[in-house]
Amino acid sequence: MSAKSYVNETLDLIKRVSSRQPIFLQCATEVLKSITPLLDLNKQYEEHAVLQRMVMPERTIIFRVVYIDDKGHAQTHFGYRVQFSSVLGPYKGGLRFHPSVNLDILKFLAFEQIFKNSLTGLHIGGGKGGANFDPKGKSDAEIMRFCQAFMSELSKHIGYSTDVPAGDIGVGAREIGYMFGAYKKITSKFDGTLTGKAINWGGSLVRKEATGYGAVYFANEILKDNKDSFEGKTCVVSGSGNVAIYTIEKLHQYGAKVVAISDSDGYVYDKDGIDLELLKDIKEVRRLRVSDYANEKKGAVYISKVNYEKGTNGVWSVPCDCAFPSATQNELSLEDAKNLHKNGCKLIAEGANMPCTLEAQKFILDSGIFYAPAKAANAGGVATSGLEMQQNANMTSWTFEEVDQKLHAIMKDIYTRTSETAKEFGFENNLVAGANIAGFKKVADAMIEQGYI
Numbered sequence: 001m002s003a004k005s006y007v008n009e010t011l012d013l014i015k016r017v018s019s020r021q022p023i024f025l026q027c028a029t030e031v032l033k034s035i036t037p038l039l040d041l042n043k044q045y046e047e048h049a050v051l052q053r054m055v056m057p058e059r060t061i062i063f064r065v066v067y068i069d070d071k072g073h074a075q076t077h078f079g080y081r082v083q084f085s086s087v088l089g090p091y092k093g094g095l096r097f098h099p100s101v102n103l104d105i106l107k108f109l110a111f112e113q114i115f116k117n118s119l120t121g122l123h124i125g126g127g128k129g130g131a132n133f134d135p136k137g138k139s140d141a142e143i144m145r146f147c148q149a150f151m152s153e154l155s156k157h158i159g160y161s162t163d164v165p166a167g168d169i170g171v172g173a174r175e176i177g178y179m180f181g182a183y184k185k186i187t188s189k190f191d192g193t194l195t196g197k198a199i200n201w202g203g204s205l206v207r208k209e210a211t212g213y214g215a216v217y218f219a220n221e222i223l224k225d226n227k228d229s230f231e232g233k234t235c236v237v238s239g240s241g242n243v244a245i246y247t248i249e250k251l252h253q254y255g256a257k258v259v260a261i262s263d264s265d266g267y268v269y270d271k272d273g274i275d276l277e278l279l280k281d282i283k284e285v286r287r288l289r290v291s292d293y294a295n296e297k298k299g300a301v302y303i304s305k306v307n308y309e310k311g312t313n314g315v316w317s318v319p320c321d322c323a324f325p326s327a328t329q330n331e332l333s334l335e336d337a338k339n340l341h342k343n344g345c346k347l348i349a350e351g352a353n354m355p356c357t358l359e360a361q362k363f364i365l366d367s368g369i370f371y372a373p374a375k376a377a378n379a380g381g382v383a384t385s386g387l388e389m390q391q392n393a394n395m396t397s398w399t400f401e402e403v404d405q406k407l408h409a410i411m412k413d414i415y416t417r418t419s420e421t422a423k424e425f426g427f428e429n430n431l432v433a434g435a436n437i438a439g440f441k442k443v444a445d446a447m448i449e450q451g452y453i
Protein backbone atom coordinates (compact mmCIF):
# COMPACT_ATOMS: atom_id res chain seq x y z
CA MET A 1 0.00 0.00 0.00
CA SER A 2 1.10 3.64 -0.33
CA ALA A 3 2.92 5.26 2.58
CA LYS A 4 -0.05 7.58 3.07
CA SER A 5 -2.45 4.64 3.41
CA TYR A 6 -0.05 2.85 5.77
CA VAL A 7 0.09 5.93 7.99
CA ASN A 8 -3.70 6.39 7.91
CA GLU A 9 -4.23 2.72 8.72
CA THR A 10 -1.90 3.03 11.72
CA LEU A 11 -3.68 6.17 12.93
CA ASP A 12 -7.02 4.32 12.58
CA LEU A 13 -5.55 1.52 14.70
CA ILE A 14 -4.71 4.06 17.42
CA LYS A 15 -8.22 5.52 17.21
CA ARG A 16 -9.71 2.04 17.64
CA VAL A 17 -7.56 0.70 20.46
CA SER A 18 -6.87 4.02 22.25
CA SER A 19 -10.13 5.81 21.52
CA ARG A 20 -9.97 8.01 24.61
CA GLN A 21 -6.42 9.22 24.05
CA PRO A 22 -6.69 12.36 21.88
CA ILE A 23 -3.36 13.85 23.00
CA PHE A 24 -1.46 10.68 22.13
CA LEU A 25 -3.28 10.59 18.79
CA GLN A 26 -2.30 14.22 18.14
CA CYS A 27 1.36 13.48 18.80
CA ALA A 28 1.33 10.28 16.71
CA THR A 29 -0.43 12.12 13.86
CA GLU A 30 2.31 14.75 13.75
CA VAL A 31 5.11 12.17 13.74
CA LEU A 32 3.59 9.66 11.31
CA LYS A 33 2.33 12.18 8.75
CA SER A 34 5.71 13.86 8.51
CA ILE A 35 7.64 10.62 7.90
CA THR A 36 5.57 9.65 4.85
CA PRO A 37 8.37 10.51 2.37
CA LEU A 38 10.75 8.15 4.20
CA LEU A 39 8.13 5.37 4.20
CA ASP A 40 7.60 5.89 0.48
CA LEU A 41 11.27 5.24 -0.18
CA ASN A 42 11.65 2.31 2.25
CA LYS A 43 9.03 -0.39 1.98
CA GLN A 44 10.77 -2.54 4.60
CA TYR A 45 9.18 -0.48 7.38
CA GLU A 46 5.73 -1.65 6.29
CA GLU A 47 6.94 -5.19 5.58
CA HIS A 48 8.22 -5.43 9.16
CA ALA A 49 5.07 -3.82 10.67
CA VAL A 50 7.25 -1.11 12.20
CA LEU A 51 4.51 1.51 12.64
CA GLN A 52 2.00 -0.85 14.27
CA ARG A 53 4.69 -2.04 16.69
CA MET A 54 6.06 1.44 17.33
CA VAL A 55 2.77 3.02 18.42
CA MET A 56 2.26 0.33 21.07
CA PRO A 57 4.20 0.74 24.34
CA GLU A 58 6.38 -2.24 25.26
CA ARG A 59 4.94 -2.08 28.77
CA THR A 60 2.57 0.17 30.73
CA ILE A 61 2.50 0.03 34.51
CA ILE A 62 -0.40 1.58 36.46
CA PHE A 63 -0.41 1.45 40.23
CA ARG A 64 -2.09 2.80 43.34
CA VAL A 65 -0.20 5.34 45.45
CA VAL A 66 -1.44 5.98 48.99
CA TYR A 67 0.09 8.48 51.39
CA ILE A 68 -0.97 10.08 54.67
CA ASP A 69 -1.54 13.86 54.50
CA ASP A 70 -0.72 16.25 57.34
CA LYS A 71 -4.21 15.84 58.82
CA GLY A 72 -3.68 12.10 59.12
CA HIS A 73 -5.97 11.18 56.23
CA ALA A 74 -5.11 8.59 53.57
CA GLN A 75 -4.92 10.12 50.08
CA THR A 76 -5.02 7.95 46.95
CA HIS A 77 -3.59 8.63 43.50
CA PHE A 78 -2.78 6.84 40.26
CA GLY A 79 0.91 6.22 39.55
CA TYR A 80 2.16 5.36 36.05
CA ARG A 81 5.22 4.37 34.09
CA VAL A 82 4.96 3.99 30.33
CA GLN A 83 7.97 2.02 29.08
CA PHE A 84 7.46 2.76 25.40
CA SER A 85 10.62 1.73 23.59
CA SER A 86 13.92 0.17 24.64
CA VAL A 87 15.42 -0.46 21.19
CA LEU A 88 18.06 2.24 21.59
CA GLY A 89 18.78 1.75 25.29
CA PRO A 90 17.16 1.76 28.75
CA TYR A 91 13.82 3.57 28.93
CA LYS A 92 14.55 7.20 29.73
CA GLY A 93 12.14 10.04 30.42
CA GLY A 94 10.80 12.18 33.24
CA LEU A 95 8.16 11.82 35.92
CA ARG A 96 5.33 14.36 35.99
CA PHE A 97 3.30 15.15 39.13
CA HIS A 98 0.27 17.19 38.08
CA PRO A 99 -3.50 16.73 38.63
CA SER A 100 -4.02 16.44 34.85
CA VAL A 101 -1.76 13.37 34.51
CA ASN A 102 -3.42 10.36 32.88
CA LEU A 103 -2.43 7.53 30.54
CA ASP A 104 -3.17 9.62 27.43
CA ILE A 105 -0.76 12.40 28.42
CA LEU A 106 1.96 9.98 29.51
CA LYS A 107 1.70 7.95 26.31
CA PHE A 108 2.12 11.14 24.26
CA LEU A 109 5.12 12.21 26.35
CA ALA A 110 6.75 8.77 26.21
CA PHE A 111 6.18 8.46 22.45
CA GLU A 112 7.68 11.91 21.85
CA GLN A 113 10.59 10.94 24.09
CA ILE A 114 11.54 7.98 21.86
CA PHE A 115 12.40 10.22 18.91
CA LYS A 116 13.89 12.99 21.03
CA ASN A 117 16.23 10.52 22.69
CA SER A 118 17.12 9.07 19.32
CA LEU A 119 18.11 12.56 18.12
CA THR A 120 20.53 13.05 21.01
CA GLY A 121 22.78 10.32 19.57
CA LEU A 122 22.93 8.66 23.01
CA HIS A 123 21.89 5.07 23.71
CA ILE A 124 18.62 5.74 25.50
CA GLY A 125 15.10 4.48 24.86
CA GLY A 126 11.83 6.30 25.55
CA GLY A 127 9.61 6.29 28.62
CA LYS A 128 7.62 8.63 30.85
CA GLY A 129 5.74 8.38 34.12
CA GLY A 130 4.14 10.28 36.93
CA ALA A 131 1.03 10.63 39.04
CA ASN A 132 -2.17 12.68 39.16
CA PHE A 133 -0.84 14.29 42.32
CA ASP A 134 -0.69 18.08 42.76
CA PRO A 135 2.43 19.15 44.67
CA LYS A 136 1.14 22.74 44.84
CA GLY A 137 0.21 23.76 48.36
CA LYS A 138 1.54 20.55 49.94
CA SER A 139 3.96 20.66 52.87
CA ASP A 140 7.50 19.30 52.53
CA ALA A 141 6.52 16.32 54.71
CA GLU A 142 3.54 15.52 52.46
CA ILE A 143 5.76 15.70 49.36
CA MET A 144 8.26 13.36 51.01
CA ARG A 145 5.60 10.83 52.00
CA PHE A 146 4.07 10.94 48.53
CA CYS A 147 7.46 10.41 46.84
CA GLN A 148 8.23 7.49 49.13
CA ALA A 149 4.84 5.88 48.49
CA PHE A 150 5.26 6.38 44.73
CA MET A 151 8.74 4.84 44.76
CA SER A 152 7.62 1.88 46.88
CA GLU A 153 6.00 0.55 43.67
CA LEU A 154 8.06 2.23 40.92
CA SER A 155 11.32 0.83 42.34
CA LYS A 156 10.23 -2.65 41.20
CA HIS A 157 10.27 -1.56 37.56
CA ILE A 158 13.35 0.67 37.18
CA GLY A 159 17.13 0.29 37.28
CA TYR A 160 20.22 1.93 35.80
CA SER A 161 20.29 -0.44 32.82
CA THR A 162 16.52 -0.90 32.44
CA ASP A 163 14.67 2.37 33.10
CA VAL A 164 16.10 5.68 34.32
CA PRO A 165 13.46 8.31 35.27
CA ALA A 166 14.12 12.05 35.76
CA GLY A 167 12.04 15.16 36.54
CA ASP A 168 9.31 16.93 34.58
CA ILE A 169 6.42 19.21 35.60
CA GLY A 170 6.09 19.14 39.39
CA VAL A 171 9.20 17.03 39.86
CA GLY A 172 12.38 18.97 40.58
CA ALA A 173 15.47 18.47 42.71
CA ARG A 174 13.48 18.11 45.95
CA GLU A 175 11.23 15.33 44.61
CA ILE A 176 14.13 13.51 42.90
CA GLY A 177 15.97 13.61 46.25
CA TYR A 178 13.08 12.05 48.17
CA MET A 179 12.53 9.43 45.46
CA PHE A 180 16.21 8.53 45.25
CA GLY A 181 16.36 8.16 49.04
CA ALA A 182 13.38 5.81 48.95
CA TYR A 183 14.80 3.85 45.97
CA LYS A 184 18.09 3.36 47.81
CA LYS A 185 16.36 2.26 51.01
CA ILE A 186 14.13 -0.25 49.20
CA THR A 187 16.77 -1.73 46.88
CA SER A 188 19.96 -1.20 48.93
CA LYS A 189 21.52 0.17 45.74
CA PHE A 190 23.27 3.48 45.21
CA ASP A 191 23.34 3.72 41.44
CA GLY A 192 22.46 6.02 38.57
CA THR A 193 18.83 4.94 38.37
CA LEU A 194 17.43 8.48 38.64
CA THR A 195 18.87 11.56 36.95
CA GLY A 196 18.49 15.15 38.07
CA LYS A 197 20.14 14.22 41.38
CA ALA A 198 21.79 16.84 43.62
CA ILE A 199 25.42 17.58 42.80
CA ASN A 200 26.75 16.25 46.11
CA TRP A 201 25.46 12.71 45.58
CA GLY A 202 25.75 11.84 41.92
CA GLY A 203 24.05 14.66 40.02
CA SER A 204 25.56 16.44 37.05
CA LEU A 205 26.39 20.10 36.84
CA VAL A 206 24.25 21.84 34.16
CA ARG A 207 21.40 19.28 34.43
CA LYS A 208 19.21 21.91 36.09
CA GLU A 209 19.98 24.43 33.35
CA ALA A 210 20.13 21.97 30.46
CA THR A 211 16.66 22.07 28.88
CA GLY A 212 16.43 25.86 28.91
CA TYR A 213 20.04 26.42 27.82
CA GLY A 214 19.67 23.73 25.16
CA ALA A 215 16.54 25.34 23.68
CA VAL A 216 18.39 28.65 23.35
CA TYR A 217 21.49 26.97 21.87
CA PHE A 218 19.26 25.29 19.30
CA ALA A 219 17.37 28.48 18.45
CA ASN A 220 20.67 30.35 18.20
CA GLU A 221 21.81 27.92 15.48
CA ILE A 222 18.72 28.83 13.45
CA LEU A 223 19.45 32.53 13.86
CA LYS A 224 23.14 32.05 13.01
CA ASP A 225 22.19 30.17 9.83
CA ASN A 226 20.13 33.21 8.93
CA LYS A 227 22.89 35.68 9.78
CA ASP A 228 21.11 36.92 12.90
CA SER A 229 21.55 36.71 16.68
CA PHE A 230 19.68 37.19 19.97
CA GLU A 231 21.43 40.49 20.65
CA GLY A 232 18.76 43.15 21.32
CA LYS A 233 15.82 40.77 20.69
CA THR A 234 12.64 40.98 22.78
CA CYS A 235 11.44 37.56 23.96
CA VAL A 236 8.44 36.03 25.68
CA VAL A 237 8.85 32.80 27.69
CA SER A 238 5.75 31.02 28.95
CA GLY A 239 5.78 29.14 32.24
CA SER A 240 8.01 30.03 35.15
CA GLY A 241 9.41 26.65 36.12
CA ASN A 242 12.70 24.90 35.49
CA VAL A 243 12.69 25.15 31.70
CA ALA A 244 11.46 28.76 31.61
CA ILE A 245 13.96 30.04 34.21
CA TYR A 246 17.05 28.67 32.45
CA THR A 247 15.77 29.69 29.03
CA ILE A 248 15.59 33.24 30.39
CA GLU A 249 19.08 32.96 31.90
CA LYS A 250 20.68 31.93 28.58
CA LEU A 251 18.67 34.51 26.61
CA HIS A 252 19.95 37.22 28.95
CA GLN A 253 23.52 35.94 28.48
CA TYR A 254 22.99 36.21 24.71
CA GLY A 255 21.86 39.85 24.99
CA ALA A 256 18.09 39.36 24.60
CA LYS A 257 15.43 40.86 26.88
CA VAL A 258 12.62 38.66 28.23
CA VAL A 259 9.53 40.77 28.92
CA ALA A 260 6.87 38.20 29.86
CA ILE A 261 6.49 34.97 31.85
CA SER A 262 3.45 33.04 33.05
CA ASP A 263 1.97 30.30 35.20
CA SER A 264 -1.37 28.54 35.08
CA ASP A 265 -3.08 31.48 36.83
CA GLY A 266 -1.90 34.36 34.65
CA TYR A 267 1.07 36.20 33.19
CA VAL A 268 3.45 39.02 34.01
CA TYR A 269 4.53 41.77 31.63
CA ASP A 270 7.74 43.48 32.69
CA LYS A 271 8.76 46.03 30.07
CA ASP A 272 12.22 46.52 31.68
CA GLY A 273 13.02 42.82 31.41
CA ILE A 274 12.55 39.99 33.90
CA ASP A 275 14.75 40.26 37.01
CA LEU A 276 16.07 36.70 37.03
CA GLU A 277 17.46 36.72 40.57
CA LEU A 278 14.08 37.83 41.92
CA LEU A 279 12.29 35.21 39.79
CA LYS A 280 14.60 32.42 41.01
CA ASP A 281 14.07 33.48 44.61
CA ILE A 282 10.28 33.53 44.17
CA LYS A 283 10.03 30.23 42.27
CA GLU A 284 12.96 28.10 43.46
CA VAL A 285 13.33 29.23 47.06
CA ARG A 286 9.98 30.58 48.24
CA ARG A 287 7.87 28.49 45.79
CA LEU A 288 5.43 31.35 45.08
CA ARG A 289 3.51 32.48 41.97
CA VAL A 290 4.29 34.92 39.14
CA SER A 291 1.69 37.28 40.66
CA ASP A 292 4.10 37.60 43.61
CA TYR A 293 6.86 38.60 41.19
CA ALA A 294 4.66 41.46 39.93
CA ASN A 295 3.93 42.51 43.53
CA GLU A 296 7.64 42.76 44.29
CA LYS A 297 9.04 44.13 41.01
CA LYS A 298 8.49 47.82 40.26
CA GLY A 299 6.97 48.37 36.82
CA ALA A 300 5.84 44.77 36.32
CA VAL A 301 2.16 44.18 35.58
CA TYR A 302 0.19 40.99 36.37
CA ILE A 303 -2.71 39.91 34.17
CA SER A 304 -4.83 37.19 35.74
CA LYS A 305 -6.17 34.38 33.56
CA VAL A 306 -9.75 35.42 34.33
CA ASN A 307 -9.11 38.48 32.16
CA TYR A 308 -7.82 36.61 29.10
CA GLU A 309 -9.82 36.91 25.94
CA LYS A 310 -11.83 33.79 25.25
CA GLY A 311 -9.83 31.15 23.40
CA THR A 312 -6.42 32.77 23.69
CA ASN A 313 -3.60 32.37 26.13
CA GLY A 314 -2.76 35.87 27.32
CA VAL A 315 1.02 35.66 27.34
CA TRP A 316 1.12 35.22 23.54
CA SER A 317 -0.55 38.57 23.03
CA VAL A 318 2.65 40.29 24.22
CA PRO A 319 4.61 41.53 21.15
CA CYS A 320 8.02 39.87 20.78
CA ASP A 321 10.71 38.86 18.28
CA CYS A 322 11.08 35.35 19.71
CA ALA A 323 8.68 33.14 21.69
CA PHE A 324 9.66 30.20 23.89
CA PRO A 325 6.61 28.15 24.97
CA SER A 326 7.97 26.44 28.08
CA ALA A 327 4.91 25.49 30.16
CA THR A 328 2.83 22.58 28.87
CA GLN A 329 1.19 20.78 25.92
CA ASN A 330 -1.27 22.64 23.67
CA GLU A 331 -0.64 25.96 25.41
CA LEU A 332 -0.30 27.80 22.08
CA SER A 333 -3.42 27.76 19.89
CA LEU A 334 -3.98 28.81 16.28
CA GLU A 335 -5.21 32.23 17.52
CA ASP A 336 -2.06 32.60 19.60
CA ALA A 337 0.13 31.75 16.61
CA LYS A 338 -1.74 34.32 14.50
CA ASN A 339 -1.31 36.89 17.26
CA LEU A 340 2.42 36.26 17.46
CA HIS A 341 2.77 36.53 13.66
CA LYS A 342 0.72 39.73 13.53
CA ASN A 343 2.95 41.25 16.22
CA GLY A 344 6.14 40.49 14.25
CA CYS A 345 7.39 37.32 15.98
CA LYS A 346 10.19 35.75 13.89
CA LEU A 347 11.07 32.62 15.86
CA ILE A 348 9.23 30.10 18.05
CA ALA A 349 11.34 27.56 19.96
CA GLU A 350 9.57 24.92 22.03
CA GLY A 351 10.91 24.28 25.53
CA ALA A 352 7.73 22.44 26.54
CA ASN A 353 6.61 19.18 24.92
CA MET A 354 4.08 19.69 22.09
CA PRO A 355 3.09 23.20 23.27
CA CYS A 356 1.56 24.09 19.88
CA THR A 357 -1.69 22.57 18.67
CA LEU A 358 -1.55 20.86 15.25
CA GLU A 359 -3.40 23.85 13.73
CA ALA A 360 -0.97 26.32 15.31
CA GLN A 361 1.98 24.26 14.10
CA LYS A 362 0.68 24.23 10.52
CA PHE A 363 0.12 27.98 10.59
CA ILE A 364 3.62 28.61 11.95
CA LEU A 365 5.25 26.42 9.29
CA ASP A 366 3.24 28.12 6.51
CA SER A 367 3.88 31.61 7.88
CA GLY A 368 7.65 31.46 7.54
CA ILE A 369 8.28 31.97 11.27
CA PHE A 370 11.42 30.02 12.22
CA TYR A 371 10.18 27.04 14.19
CA ALA A 372 12.23 24.87 16.54
CA PRO A 373 10.09 21.80 17.40
CA ALA A 374 10.18 20.36 20.91
CA LYS A 375 11.72 16.98 20.22
CA ALA A 376 14.81 18.70 18.85
CA ALA A 377 14.83 22.00 20.76
CA ASN A 378 14.21 20.64 24.27
CA ALA A 379 16.40 17.55 23.96
CA GLY A 380 19.13 19.24 26.02
CA GLY A 381 17.56 18.06 29.29
CA VAL A 382 17.56 14.38 28.45
CA ALA A 383 20.94 14.68 26.72
CA THR A 384 22.44 16.01 29.95
CA SER A 385 20.68 13.25 31.86
CA GLY A 386 22.59 10.92 29.53
CA LEU A 387 25.78 12.74 30.50
CA GLU A 388 24.83 12.28 34.17
CA MET A 389 24.46 8.52 33.54
CA GLN A 390 27.90 8.45 31.91
CA GLN A 391 29.47 10.24 34.90
CA ASN A 392 27.73 7.87 37.34
CA ALA A 393 28.89 4.81 35.41
CA ASN A 394 32.50 6.07 35.45
CA MET A 395 32.24 7.32 39.07
CA THR A 396 33.45 10.73 37.97
CA SER A 397 32.20 14.34 37.82
CA TRP A 398 32.84 16.80 35.03
CA THR A 399 33.10 20.58 35.55
CA PHE A 400 30.31 22.97 34.62
CA GLU A 401 32.24 24.09 31.54
CA GLU A 402 32.87 20.50 30.39
CA VAL A 403 29.20 19.52 30.62
CA ASP A 404 28.04 22.80 29.10
CA GLN A 405 30.38 22.33 26.13
CA LYS A 406 29.11 18.79 25.59
CA LEU A 407 25.50 20.03 25.80
CA HIS A 408 26.24 22.82 23.34
CA ALA A 409 27.87 20.37 20.92
CA ILE A 410 24.90 17.97 21.17
CA MET A 411 22.41 20.77 20.44
CA LYS A 412 24.44 21.94 17.44
CA ASP A 413 24.61 18.38 16.19
CA ILE A 414 20.84 17.91 16.57
CA TYR A 415 20.30 21.13 14.63
CA THR A 416 22.64 20.07 11.83
CA ARG A 417 21.04 16.63 11.59
CA THR A 418 17.45 17.90 11.61
CA SER A 419 18.08 20.69 9.11
CA GLU A 420 20.07 18.42 6.77
CA THR A 421 17.45 15.68 6.95
CA ALA A 422 14.74 18.25 6.19
CA LYS A 423 16.68 19.39 3.11
CA GLU A 424 17.38 15.82 1.99
CA PHE A 425 13.65 15.08 1.93
CA GLY A 426 12.70 18.34 0.24
CA PHE A 427 11.38 20.15 3.32
CA GLU A 428 13.89 22.98 3.56
CA ASN A 429 13.41 24.94 6.83
CA ASN A 430 10.80 22.46 8.10
CA LEU A 431 12.55 21.17 11.20
CA VAL A 432 9.43 19.26 12.28
CA ALA A 433 9.86 16.94 9.31
CA GLY A 434 13.65 16.89 9.77
CA ALA A 435 13.45 15.94 13.46
CA ASN A 436 10.73 13.34 12.97
CA ILE A 437 12.41 11.63 10.02
CA ALA A 438 15.90 11.61 11.59
CA GLY A 439 14.57 10.47 14.98
CA PHE A 440 12.27 7.82 13.50
CA LYS A 441 14.80 6.27 11.09
CA LYS A 442 17.27 5.28 13.78
CA VAL A 443 14.58 3.70 15.97
CA ALA A 444 12.85 1.95 13.05
CA ASP A 445 16.10 0.49 11.69
CA ALA A 446 17.02 -0.80 15.15
CA MET A 447 13.57 -2.41 15.49
CA ILE A 448 14.10 -4.33 12.26
CA GLU A 449 17.64 -5.34 13.27
CA GLN A 450 16.46 -6.61 16.67
CA GLY A 451 13.66 -8.78 15.26
CA TYR A 452 10.03 -9.10 16.31
CA ILE A 453 10.07 -8.53 20.08
Ligand code: NDP
Pocket: 167, 168, 169, 170, 171, 172, 211, 238, 239, 240, 241, 242, 243, 244, 262, 263, 264, 265, 326, 327, 328, 329, 331, 351, 352, 353, 378, 379, 381, 382
Ligand atom coordinates in the same frame (compact mmCIF):
# COMPACT_ATOMS: atom_id res chain seq x y z
P1 NDP B 1 7.93 22.94 36.12
O1 NDP B 1 6.98 22.20 36.96
O2 NDP B 1 9.23 23.35 36.68
O3 NDP B 1 7.21 24.25 35.54
C1 NDP B 1 6.06 24.17 34.77
C2 NDP B 1 5.58 25.59 34.50
O4 NDP B 1 4.55 25.53 33.52
C3 NDP B 1 5.00 26.25 35.73
O5 NDP B 1 5.23 27.63 35.67
C4 NDP B 1 3.51 25.94 35.58
O6 NDP B 1 2.65 26.84 36.23
C5 NDP B 1 3.35 26.06 34.09
N1 NDP B 1 2.18 25.31 33.67
C6 NDP B 1 1.95 23.99 33.86
N2 NDP B 1 0.75 23.66 33.38
C7 NDP B 1 0.23 24.78 32.88
C8 NDP B 1 -0.98 25.11 32.22
N3 NDP B 1 -1.92 24.17 32.01
N4 NDP B 1 -1.18 26.39 31.81
C9 NDP B 1 -0.22 27.32 32.02
N5 NDP B 1 0.93 27.10 32.65
C10 NDP B 1 1.16 25.85 33.06
O7 NDP B 1 8.14 22.04 34.81
P2 NDP B 1 9.31 22.12 33.73
O8 NDP B 1 9.77 23.52 33.57
O9 NDP B 1 10.27 21.07 34.07
O10 NDP B 1 8.55 21.63 32.42
C11 NDP B 1 7.91 22.54 31.52
C12 NDP B 1 7.70 21.86 30.18
O11 NDP B 1 8.97 21.46 29.64
C13 NDP B 1 6.85 20.58 30.20
O12 NDP B 1 6.14 20.49 28.97
C14 NDP B 1 7.90 19.47 30.24
O13 NDP B 1 7.40 18.24 29.73
C15 NDP B 1 8.95 20.07 29.31
N6 NDP B 1 10.29 19.52 29.45
C16 NDP B 1 10.94 19.57 30.65
C17 NDP B 1 12.23 19.08 30.76
C18 NDP B 1 13.02 19.22 32.01
O14 NDP B 1 14.24 18.92 31.97
N7 NDP B 1 12.46 19.67 33.12
C19 NDP B 1 12.88 18.40 29.62
C20 NDP B 1 12.14 18.49 28.38
C21 NDP B 1 10.87 19.00 28.32
P3 NDP B 1 1.88 26.38 37.58
O15 NDP B 1 2.89 26.50 38.66
O16 NDP B 1 0.75 27.33 37.70
O17 NDP B 1 1.41 24.96 37.35
